[in-house]
Amino acid sequence: MSNPHKGRTGLDRIRHAAGYSWAGLRAAYTGESAFRQEVWLCVVAVPLALWLGQGWVETALLLGSLLLVLIVELLNSGIEAAIDRVGFELHELSKRAKDLASAAVLLSLLLCAGVWGAAAWHRLF
Template sequence: MADESPFKGKTGLRRVWNALHYSRAGLRAAYRAEDAFRQEVLLAAVLFPLAFLLSPNGVGLALMIGSLLLVLIVELLNSAIEAVVDRVSLEQHPLAKRAKDIGSAAVLLALLNIVAVWGCVLLG
C-alpha cells in the first residue's frame, strides 16, 4: 500500500534487529525528554531490588516487578500520545486536552496499581 511505511515489509531477523534499535531509541528519547519517565525509572530502580528482598515467593516477585514495568510502559504510551498531540497542533483544543488528561489518568492508575499489588503481596 502506498500509505504504509516502506519498512513494514521487512521480515525475519532484519525486522527484529531494526525493532530493537527503534525500541532503544525510544527508551533513550523518553529518558532524555520526559521528566516523568525519569522519575518513574528512579522509582523502579529503588523498588526493583526491594522486591527481591521483600517478596515472599516467586509469584509475589513477578507481580511486584510487573507492576513496576507496567508504570514504565504506560508512561511511554502517555508520552507518545502527548508527542503526537503536540505534533498535530500546539493550540489548546478540548480533544487535545482530553487525550493528554486520559493518558495522565492511565499513568495514575498504573501507579496506584503498584501500591495495591505491593500491599497485597506484602500484607498477604
Template sequence: MHKEAVGAQKQRTGLNRIVHALGYSVAGLRAGWSETAFRQEAMLAVCLVPLAFFVGTNWLEVAVLCAVVIWVMVVELLNTGIETAIDRIGPEWHDLSKRAKDMGSAAVLLSLLLCAGVWAAAIWHRLS
C-alpha cells in the same frame, strides 16, 4: 539518523526486521528518558525491582511486584507518545486534545495507584 520510506519496516523480514525493531525500541526508551516523569519512574524501578526479591515471599509475588513497577513505566511511555502526537498536530487548544492528554494522565495515575496498592499489600503480608 536518516529517514526511511514510510512502511519500510513492513518490507523487512526475519532477523533484519527484529534488529530494526529493537533499534526503534531503544530510540523510544531514549526519547522517554528525556521526560522527567519517566526518569523518576525509572529511578524508582532501580530501587523497587531489587527490593521485590526481599519483599516477595515466592517467585509469583516477586514477579507481580516487578511487573507493576514496569507497568508504570510502560503506561508513562504510552502517555508520552499520546502527548507527543497531540503536540505535533498543533499548539492550539482543542477539547479533544485535552481529553486525550487527560486520559493518558489518568492512565498513569491508575498505574501508580495499582503499583502502590500491590506493594502495600505485599509489605503488609510480609510484616504480618
C-alpha cells in the same frame, strides 16, 4: 502507496525493531522527567521486590506492577507527543486525550502502590 520500511523480514526486521525500541526508551529517558523518575524508582524498588516478595508469585506481581507503570508512562508520552505534533493550540479533544492518558498513568501508579502495600503488609505484619 507502499511503505518502504514495511518490506523488512526476518532478522533484519527484528534488528530494526529493536533499534527503534531502544531509541524510544532513550528518548523517553532523556526527554520525559516523569519516566526518568519512574526508572530510578525501579532501580531502587527491584532489589526491594526481591526481598519483599514471598515466593515467585509475589515477586512477579511486585516487578510486574513496576513494569506496568513504565509501559503506561511510555504510552502517555507517545500520546502527548502526537498531540503536540498536531499543534499547541487548546482543543477539547487534545485535552481529553492527554487527560485520559494521564489518568491511565495514575491508575497504574495506584495499582502499583496497592500491590506494594499488600506485599509489605503481608511481609511485615
